[in-house]
Amino acid sequence: MPKRMTNYLIRIAVALITFPGVLFAQDKKVVVSGIIKEGKNKTVLAFVNVTLKHAKDSTLAAGTITGEDGRFSLSAVGRGNYFLETTYLGYEMKQLPVQVGSLSTFLDLGSIELKENTRTLNEVEVTAQQAGIDTKMDKKTFSLENNMSQQGGSVLQAMKNLPGITTSQDGKVQLRGSDRVTILIDGKQTALTGFGNQSGLDNIPASAIERIEIINNPSARYDANGNAGIINIIYKKNKQEGFNGKIGLTTGLGALWQKEENLPGIRPQYQATPKINPSLSLNYRKNKINAFLQGDWLYMKTLNKNEFAERIYDNGDTVRQQVKRNRRTYDGSVKTGIDWNIDDRNTLTVSGLYSRERVLDDGDIPYFNGKLTERRRLWQFHEDEVNSAFTAMADYQHKFRQPGHLLNINFNYTFHREDEKYFLTDNRATYIGKDTFMLIADEHVADLNVDYVRPLRHGRLESGLKLRRRVIPTNMRFFPGKQSPLDKGAAGWADYAETIPAIYGNYVYENNRIEAEAGIRMEYVRLNYTVNPDHNTYKSDGYNYVQPFPNVRLAYKLNEANKISFFYNRRVDRPDEGDIRIFPKYDEPEILKVGNPALRPQFTNTFELGYKTSWRTGSFYSALYHRITDGTITRIGTLAPGSDIIYNIYQNAGRSYNSGIEAVLNKEVTAWFSLNANVNVYRNIIDAFTVENKYPVPTFYTAAKQQLTSGNAKLNGLFHLPAKTELQVTGIYLAKDIIPQGEIGSRFSVDLGAKKLIQQGKGELFVNASDIFNTLRIKRHVRGDGFSVVSTDYYETQVFRLGYSYKF
Numbered sequence: 001m002p003k004r005m006t007n008y009l010i011r012i013a014v015a016l017i018t019f020p021g022v023l024f025a026q027d028k029k030v031v032v033s034g035i036i037k038e039g040k041n042k043t044v045l046a047f048v049n050v051t052l053k054h055a056k057d058s059t060l061a062a063g064t065i066t067g068e069d070g071r072f073s074l075s076a077v078g079r080g081n082y083f084l085e086t087t088y089l090g091y092e093m094k095q096l097p098v099q100v101g102s103l104s105t106f107l108d109l110g111s112i113e114l115k116e117n118t119r120t121l122n123e124v125e126v127t128a129q130q131a132g133i134d135t136k137m138d139k140k141t142f143s144l145e146n147n148m149s150q151q152g153g154s155v156l157q158a159m160k161n162l163p164g165i166t167t168s169q170d171g172k173v174q175l176r177g178s179d180r181v182t183i184l185i186d187g188k189q190t191a192l193t194g195f196g197n198q199s200g201l202d203n204i205p206a207s208a209i210e211r212i213e214i215i216n217n218p219s220a221r222y223d224a225n226g227n228a229g230i231i232n233i234i235y236k237k238n239k240q241e242g243f244n245g246k247i248g249l250t251t252g253l254g255a256l257w258q259k260e261e262n263l264p265g266i267r268p269q270y271q272a273t274p275k276i277n278p279s280l281s282l283n284y285r286k287n288k289i290n291a292f293l294q295g296d297w298l299y300m301k302t303l304n305k306n307e308f309a310e311r312i313y314d315n316g317d318t319v320r321q322q323v324k325r326n327r328r329t330y331d332g333s334v335k336t337g338i339d340w341n342i343d344d345r346n347t348l349t350v351s352g353l354y355s356r357e358r359v360l361d362d363g364d365i366p367y368f369n370g371k372l373t374e375r376r377r378l379w380q381f382h383e384d385e386v387n388s389a390f391t392a393m394a395d396y397q398h399k400f401r402q403p404g405h406l407l408n409i410n411f412n413y414t415f416h417r418e419d420e421k422y423f424l425t426d427n428r429a430t431y432i433g434k435d436t437f438m439l440i441a442d443e444h445v446a447d448l449n450v451d452y453v454r455p456l457r458h459g460r461l462e463s464g465l466k467l468r469r470r471v472i473p474t475n476m477r478f479f480p481g482k483q484s485p486l487d488k489g490a491a492g493w494a495d496y497a498e499t500i501p502a503i504y505g506n507y508v509y510e511n512n513r514i515e516a517e518a519g520i521r522m523e524y525v526r527l528n529y530t531v532n533p534d535h536n537t538y539k540s541d542g543y544n545y546v547q548p549f550p551n552v553r554l555a556y557k558l559n560e561a562n563k564i565s566f567f568y569n570r571r572v573d574r575p576d577e578g579d580i581r582i583f584p585k586y587d588e589p590e591i592l593k594v595g596n597p598a599l600r601p602q603f604t605n606t607f608e609l610g611y612k613t614s615w616r617t618g619s620f621y622s623a624l625y626h627r628i629t630d631g632t633i634t635r636i637g638t639l640a641p642g643s644d645i646i647y648n649i650y651q652n653a654g655r656s657y658n659s660g661i662e663a664v665l666n667k668e669v670t671a672w673f674s675l676n677a678n679v680n681v682y683r684n685i686i687d688a689f690t691v692e693n694k695y696p697v698p699t700f701y702t703a704a705k706q707q708l709t710s711g712n713a714k715l716n717g718l719f720h721l722p723a724k725t726e727l728q729v730t731g732i733y734l735a736k737d738i739i740p741q742g743e744i745g746s747r748f749s750v751d752l753g754a755k756k757l758i759q760q761g762k763g764e765l766f767v768n769a770s771d772i773f774n775t776l777r778i779k780r781h782v783r784g785d786g787f788s789v790v791s792t793d794y795y796e797t798q799v800f801r802l803g804y805s806y807k808f
Contacts, residue, residue, distance in 0.1 A: 029075070029076040029077060029078060029105075030077045030078075030079070030100050030104070030105055030106065030107060031074065031075050031076075031077070031105065031106045031107070031403040031404055032052065032062075032073070032074045032084070032098060032100065032107045032109065033071065033072060033073045033074070033106070033107070033108055033109065033402055033403040033404065033455075034071070034072060034084075034108065034109035034110055034111070034112050035066075035069075035070045035071045035072075035110070035111050035112070035402075036050070036066050036071075036072065036086060036112050036113075036114065037070060037111055037112070037113050037114070038113070038114060039113035039114055039116075040116075042113075044066075044069055044070025044071075045066060045070050045088060045091075045114065046066055046067065046068045046069075046070060047065050047066060047088075048065060048066040048070075048072070048086055048087070048088045048114070049063070049065055049086065049087045049088065050064050050065065050066060050072045050074070050084065050085075050086055051063040051084070051085045051086075051087075052074050052077065052082050052083075052084055052085075052098065053082060053083055053085060054080065054081070054082060055080075055081035055082055055083055055097070056081065061077065061078075061082055062074040062075070062076070062077055069401065071401055071402070073403045077100050078100065079100050079101060079102060080100055081097075081098075081099060081100075082097075082098040082100065083095045083096060083097055083098060084096045084097075084098050084109065084112075086112060086114060088114060090116060091114040091115065092114065092115050092116070094112065094114055094115075096109065096112065099458075099510075099511070099512065101510045101515075102510075102515075103459060103460075103508050103510045103515060103517070104404075104459055104460045104508060104510070105404060106403050106404020106405075106453075106455040106460070107404070107455055107456075107457065108402055108403075108404065108405070108454075108455040108456055108457060109457055110457055139213055139214065139215045139216075140164065140213070140214045140664075141211055141212070141213050141214075142162050142211060142212045142213075142214070143210070143211050144158055144206050144209050144211065144212065154201065154204060154205060154206060154298070155201045155204040155205070155206050155209060155212075155233060156173065156201035156204075157206070157770065157799075158206040158209075158212075159201070159212065159231075160732070161716070161730050161732070161751060162212065162214070163664050163676060163678030163714055163716075164176065164214060164216075164662065164664070164678060164680065165214070165231075166712050166734055173201065173231065174228070175214065175216065175228040175229045175231075176216070176228060176625065176627075176658065176660060176662065176680060176682060177658055177660070177680075177682050177684060177710065177737065178227060178228035178627070178658060179228070180226055180227045180228050180573045180602075180604075180633075181226055181228045181230070181231055182222075182223060182225050182226030182229075182230045182231070183201065183230075183231050183233065184230060184231070184232040185232075185233050185235065185353070186232075186233075186235055187232055188393070188410070188412055188447070189223070189445075189447070190353065190389070190391045190412075190414055193233070194576065195443075195445060195470060195576070204233070204333070205277050205279060205296040205298050205331075205333070207250065207279040207296055207805075208236060208279060208294050208296045208333065208335070209233055209234065209235060210234045210235065210236045210237070211234045212231060212232070212233055212234070213230075213231070213232040213234065214229065214230075214231055215229050215230040215231075215232065216228075216229040216567075216608070216623075216625075217229070217551070217567040217606070217608060218230050218551070218569065218571075219462075219506050219517060219519050219551050219553075219569075220504040220505065220506045220519030220520055220521040220549065220550070220551050221462055221464060221504055221506055221521075223466070223502075224502070224521055224523050224547075224549040224570075224571050224572050225571070225572060225573060225574060226571060226573065227571045227572070227573050227602070227604035227606070227627065227629060235294055235335055236281050236294050237283070237292050237294070241285050241286070242284070242285065242286065243282075243283070243284045244282075244283050244284075244807070244808060245280065245281050245282040245283060245807070245808055246279075246280075246281040246805055246806065246808070247278075247279070247280050247281075247805065247806055247808075248277075248278070248279045248280075248803060248804065248805030248806070249276075249277070249278045249803060249805075250275070250276070250277040250278075250279075250801055250802070250803035251274070251275065251276055251277075251801065251802055252274070252275035252799050252800055252801035252802065253272055253273065253274060253275070253799070253800055254272075254275065254300075254301075254302065254796050254798060254799035254800070255269070255270055255271050255272065255273045255302075255303045255796040255798065256272060256798065256800070257774060257798070258271065259306070259774060259777065259794035260306065260792075260794040262322065262324065262364075263308075263320070263321075263322045263366045263368065263372070264366070264372075264375070265375060265378065266322070266324065266364035266366050266378065266380075267324075267326075267362070267364050267380075269303055269306060269324060270301050270303045270326045270327075270796070271303075273300065273301035273303065273796065274299075274300065275298075275299070275300040275301075275799065275801065276297075276298075276299045276300070277297070277298050277299075277803075278296075278297055279294075279295065279296045279297075280293075280294075280295045280296075281293070281294050281295075282294075288340060288341040288342070289338060289339070289340060289341075290338070290339040290341075291336075291337070291338050291339075292335075292336065292337060292338075292339075293334065293335070293336040294334065294335045294336070295332075295333070295334040295335075296331075296333050296334075297331070297332045297333075298329065298330075298331040298332075299329065299331075300328075300329050301326070301327065301328050301329075302326075302327045302328075302329065302796050303324075303325075303326060303795055303796035304326070304327035304795060304796070305323055305325040305363075305793060305795050306322070306323075306324050306793060306794045306795050306796075307322065307323045307791050307792065307793040307794075307795070308320075308322050308791065308792055308793075308794070309321050309322075309323070309789055309790065309791035309792075310370070310789070310790050310791070311590075311644075311646075311787060311788075311789050312787065312788050312789075312790075313644060313786060313787050314786045315786075317370075317644070318369065318370030319367055319368070319369070319370070319376075319590075319644070320367075320368040320369065320370060320372055321365060321366060321367050321590075322365065322366055323363070323365050323588055324363060324364045324365070325361050325362070325363045325587075326361070326362045326363070327359060327360070328359070328360040329357065329359050329360075330357070330358045331355070331356070331357040331358075332355070332356055332357075333353070333354065333355040333356075334353075334355075335351065335352070335353045335354075336352060337349060337350055337351025337352060337393070338350055338351075344399070345398060345399040345401075346396070346397070346398055346399070347395075347396070347397045348395070348396050348397075349393070349394070349395040350393070350394050350395075351393045351395075352390065352391065352392050352393070353389075353390070353391040353393075354389070354390050354391075355388070355389045355390075356386070356387070356388045356389075357386070357387045357388075358384075358385070358387075359384075359385045359386075359387075360382075360383070360384055360385075361382070361383040361385075361587075362380075362381075362382055363379075363381045363382075363383070363587060364378070364379075364380050365378070365379040365380070365589075366378050366379075367379070376429075377426070377427065377428055378425075378427035379424070379425070379426055379427070379589055380424070380425040380427065381422055381423065381424045381425070381586075381587060382422070382423045383420065383421070383422050383423075384420075384421045384423075385418070385419065385420045385421070386417075386419045387416070387417070387418055387419075388416070388417045388419075389414065389415070390414070390416075391412060391413070391414040392412070392413050392414075393410070393411070393412050394410070394411050395408065395409075395410045396408070396409045396410075397409075402455065404453065404455035404460070405453065405454055405455060406451075406452070406453045407450075407451075407452055408449075408450070408451040408452075408453075409448075409449070409450050409451075410449040410450075410451075411446075411447070411448050411449075412445070412446070412447040412449075413444075413445070413446050413447075414443070414445040414447075415442070415443065415444055416442070416443040416445075417440070417441070417442050417443070418439065418440070418441040418442075418443075419439075419440050420438065420439040420440075421436070421437075421438050422436065422437050422438075422586060422587070423436050424436065424437075424481075424486075424586060424589075426481070426484075426485065426589075428483075431482055432482070433481040433482045433483055433484055433485075434481035434482070435478075435479065435480050435481045435484045435485070435486050435586075436478075436479040436481075437476065437477065437478045437479065437486060437491075437586065438476070438477045438479075439474065439475070439476045439477075440474070440475050441473070441474040441475075441577070442472065442473055443470070443471075443577075444470070444471050444472075445468065445469070445470045446468070446469050447466065447467070447468050448466065448467045448468075449464065449465075449466050450464050450466075451464035452464055458509055458510055459507065459508040459509040459510050460507075460508050461505075461506070461508075462505070462506040462508070462519070463503075463505045463506070464503070464504055465501070465502065465503045466500070466501070466502045466503075467500070467501045467502075468499070468500040468501075469498070469499055470496075470497070470498040470499075470500075471495070471496065471497045471498070472495070472496040472497075472577045473493065473494075473495045473496075474493065474494050474495070474496070474577075474581065474583075475493045476490075476491050476492065476493070477491055478490075478491040485586075485589055486586065487536070487584060487696065489534075489535070489536030489537075490535060490537065490582065490583055490584055490695075491583070492531075492532030492534055492535055493532050494529065494530065494531050494532060494535075494581070494582055494583075495528075495529070495530045496527075496528075496529055496577040496580070497527070497528045497530075498525070498526070498527050498528075499525070499526045499527075500523065500524065500525050500526075501523075501524050502521055502522060502523040502524070503522050504519060504520065504521040504522070505519055505520060506519030506551075507519065512557075513556060514554075514555070514556060514557075515554070515555035515556075515557070515565075516553070516554055516555075517552070517553040518551070518552050518553075519550070519551050520548055520550045521548070521550075521551075522546070522547075522548055522549075523546070523547055523548075523549060523572075524544070524545070524546045525543075525545055525547075525574065525601075526542075526544040527542045527544065527574070528540075528542040529541050529542050529580055529597045531582055535582060536696075537582070537694055537695045537696060538582045538597050538695070539597075540597070541580075541597040541598055543600055543601075545601070547572065547603075548570070549569070549570050549571060549572065550568070550569070550570055551568065551569040551570075552566075552567070552568045552569070553565060553567050553568075554566045561613055561614045561615060562611075562612070562614075563611070563612050563613075564609070564610070564611050565608075565609070565610045565611075565612075566607075566608070566609055566610075567606070567607070567608040567609075568605070568606065568607055568608075569605075569606050570603065570604070570605050570606075571603075571604050571606070572601050572602070572603050572604070573601060573602045573604070573633060574601045575599040575600070575601065575633065575650070578595065579595055579596070579599055579633070579650045580596055580597045580599050580650070581594075581595035582594070582595055582597060583595075584647075584695070589645075590645050590646065591637070591645075591646045591648065591789075592645060592646070592647050592648065593635070593648045594647060594648070594649050594695045595650060596649050596650045596651060596694075596695075599633065599650050599651070599652060600631055600652050601631065602629050602630065602631040602632055602633050602652065603629070603630050603631060604627055604628065604629040604630075605627070605628045606625065606626070606627045606628075607625065607626045607627075608623055608624065608625040608626075609623065609624045609625075610622070610623040610624075611623075617667060617668040617669075618665070618666050618667035618668055618674075619665075620663070620664070620665050620666075621663070621664045622661065622662065622663040622664075623661070623662045623663075624660075624661050625658075625659065625660055625661075625662070626657070626658075626659045627657065627658040627659070628655070628657055629655065629656045629657070629658075630654075630655050631652040631654070632652065632653045632654060632655065632656040633650060633651075633652060633653075634650070634651065634653050634740040635648045635649065635650055635651070635740065636648070636649060636650075636651045636653065636693060636701055636703075636740060636741065637649075637741060637782060637784045637789075638693045638699040638701050638784060638785065639699070639784065639785065639786050639787060640696055640697055640699060641697065641699070646784065646787065646789070647693055647695060647699075649693045649694075649695060651691040651693070652691070653686065653689045653691060653703070653740060654686075654687050654688075654689035655687045656684070656685060656686045656687065657683075657684070657685040658682055658683075658684055658685075659682060659683050660680060660681055660682025660683065660711070661680070661682075662678075662679070662680045663677075663678070663679050663680075664676070664678045665677040665678075671720070672719060672720045672721070673718070673719055673720070674717070674718050674720075675715065675717045675718070676714075676715070676716045676717075677713075677714070677715045677716075678713070678714045678715075679711065679712075679713045679714075680711055680712050680713075681709070681710075681711035682709070682710060682711060683707065683708070683709045683710075684706075684707065684708055684737065684738050685705070685706070685707040686703070686705065686706040686707070686738065686740065687705055688702070688703060688704050688705045689702070689703055690702040690703075701784065701785060703740075703741065706738050706740075707738070708736070708737060708738040708743070710735045710736060710737040710738070711735045712732070712733060712734045712735060713731075713732075713733045714730070714731065714732050714733075715730075715731050716728065716729070716730050716731075717729050723756065724756060724757040724758075724761075725754065725755070725756045725757075726754065726755055727752075727753070727754045728752070728753045728754070729750070729751070729752055730750065730751040730752070730753075731748070731749075731750050731751075732748060732749050732750075732751075733746070733747075733748040734746060734747050734748070739780065739782070741782045741783055741784055742780060742781045742782035742783055742789075743780070743781050744778065744779065744780050745778070745779030745780070745781075747775070747776055747777060747778060747779075748775055748776070749770070749771040749773070749775055749776040749797065750771070750772050750773055750775075751768070751769065751770045751771065751772065752768060752769050752772055753766065753767070753768030753769075754766065754767055754768070755767075762806055762807045762808065763804065763805070763806045763807075764804070764805045764806075765803070765804050766801075766802075766803050766804075767800075767801065767802050767803075768800075768801050769798070769799070769800045769801075770797065770798060770799045771797040771798045771799075772798065774797070774798045776797040776798075777792055777793060777794050777795075777797075778792065778793040778795075779791070779792045779793075780792075780793075
């Protein structure tokens with residue numbers, strides 16, 4: 001690692017204190033069940049006394065009697081070593097060893113047979129095991145209520161402070177340096193967050209979310225998409241008896257100080273940008289019905305982009321430019337539904353999620369010569385985009401007689417409409433052009449999931465199937481003005497159609513020392529992309545495959561507090577519709593973005609070795625990981641012959657590697673102070689490759705091998721102050737990293753938040769500030785054949801918020 005970057009990481013680790021918003025869940029409780037039979041003729045025995053006792057001192061842990069069907073169930077059993085004792089008049093007392101571990105919520109002891117007129121006592125030895133939602137070391141869970149420094153913002157803003165998460169130059173969430181992350185809501189993909197690549201996270205209010213799960217090594221029961229892992233966003237849902245709820249209001253201001261002044265002759269940047277987020281959560285539970293509603297509205301102004309760039313061409317020409325985008329966002333969302341407990345074994349949940357987001361952008365892009373003495377062009381645009389999404393969900397669960405033996409059937413239907421209108425003004429020295437383009441894309445997605453779980457004495461079996469049908473018809477219309485730069489031949493229609501059936505099986509085993517989990521998901525994908533035959537460059541394309549996606553996890557428990565785990569999984573990143581969309585996007589007309597219908601999936605093999613140790617006041621987790629990706633998906637910029645316009649087009653760039661070490665320390669230092677430190681150091685390698693950009697004319701690009709050691713550090717501290725007050729400080733440092741065709745510079749920020757409970761704990765006041773020193777900015781250097789681009793984005797990062805919530 002470069003010495004300078006090492007020094008930065010050491011300084012940030014020593015200087016900053018950060019946020020323990022990581023809420024590793026408490027020990028989860030387990031249900032132990034079985035059936036008692038008569039040993040000779042195998043008939044079931046009713047009203048048998050069943051007790052569970054601690055192996056260490058024989059004290060009672062739980063007790064019950066069998067029902068008329070001979071079955072018993074012991075609920076809320078904590079992790080540890082026990083023996084099960086059965087007594088019944090005329091039969092011998094029987095004892096069985098029972099080990100309650102951390103991998104399964106239900107344990108089935110199977111059939112237990114009693115003998116007449118004998119007494120046998122078997123001495124047993126069982127080893128206790130560590131429990132908790134993250135004991136498998138494949139998942140971390142975070143409560144957003146503890147994330148005070150970003151409370152009241154969006155989900156994307158809240159995620160920036162979570163250990164292991166960073167954001168890319170275009171605002172996408174990254175896990176361990178990769179933005180190929182699958183985003184779920186309540187365990188399912190929806191139009192709010194995208195069915196391929198992530199989207200929309202900056203427009204989901206954090207106030208609607210209870211917690212966030214980060215799954216670095218998903219098992220076969222999850223979709224195979226997302227090589228970096230899965231982020232599962234859990235909406236709030238209260239199940240208390242009777243009527244209850246929570247109401248809240250957050251206000252804020254951003255961009256109080258200007259980071260960089262505009263280039264001459266354009267409209268002002270947004271300053272003192274307001275943020276308003278009211279929220280309401282309601283719940284009613286009585287008898288067999290639980291009804292819930294979560295509603296949020298978000299209004300904000302944002303200096304969404306403020307990038308200053310210098311384009312330098314090999315012919316000696318230089319272009320100085322600024323891309324300034326003032327944004328207004330109006331976003332409303334509501335989630336509501338009913339849980340119906342039909343009887344003791346059958347439950348039906350019907351719910352709906354609706355969101356409508358309107359984004360109004362006003363952009364200015366002035367183009368100057370290298371010395372800023374001549375303005376060559378001023379490109380201005382107004383975008384009016386409306387995204388409407390609706391998801392209807394039906395979840396049915398059947399509980400078999402054996403506790404934990406479950407059948408779940410889920411059906412989701414999602415409709416999402418993307419309605420974009422761009423009104424463009426091209427100010428030249430000799431004329432003014434007025435151009436317009438409009439896009440409508442309707443997304444229809446139907447998902448059917450069937451999942452089956454069968455508990456075993458030492459683990460469980462999981463299996464299931466999934467069927468997805470997804471279609472997206474799009475229509476792009478251009479209305480060119482005088483001497484328009486719009487490519488009329490690229491307009492028209494295109495239809496995206498995707499069919500994915502999949503089946504999976506997963507087995508979990510656990511004993512005193514060893515944990516094992518192995519599974520495989522078989523997935524068939526057929527994708528058709530039908531293009532308007534009049535399109536001037538692209539033709540209809542598509543692909544299909546049948547691929548296995550295995551996963552393996554092996555763990556060895558050194559003792560009660562120490563565990564080593566090995567992970568392997570294979571995953572895929574399928575191009576989303578936006579990645580292959582054939583229409584150029586003109587919000588930056590001299591650095592255009594275009595999709596590629598010939599884009600193919602990238603496949604990734606991941607290996608990881610993890611170690612975790614725990615003690616009474618904290619824990620330490622570390623992991624070594626290595627990812628190998630074939631068909632790496634990335635944008636490649638090229639110049640068309642005789643033009644100075646750069647075309648950024650998605651391509652499969654060949655093989656890439658990501659290897660690193662991650663460490664997370666969670667420590668309660670004193671009764672009034674606790675901290676969390678997260679450091680991730682990795683090496684990115686992109687092998688040499690050659691690709692062909694076909695739009696607007698075929699152009700080849702060859703890249704040499706790129707490699708760089710990078711990393712990030714987050715240190716968070718939580719102070720428990722008198723009078724029910726808490727203070728949180730968060731520090732983030734991201735080191736220099738490689739991007740395709742270039743590098744992204746280092747950046748850092750410090751956030752601050754505080755909250756106070758009032759009104760006997762029912763009310764809460766909070767105040768916070770993100771990027772309090774206004775230091776966060778993104779610097780990039782991109783090099784292509786015949787050009788290079790050096791840019792710095794001084795977009796809005798500093799926001800001050802004040803909020804109040806009340807539970808009733």
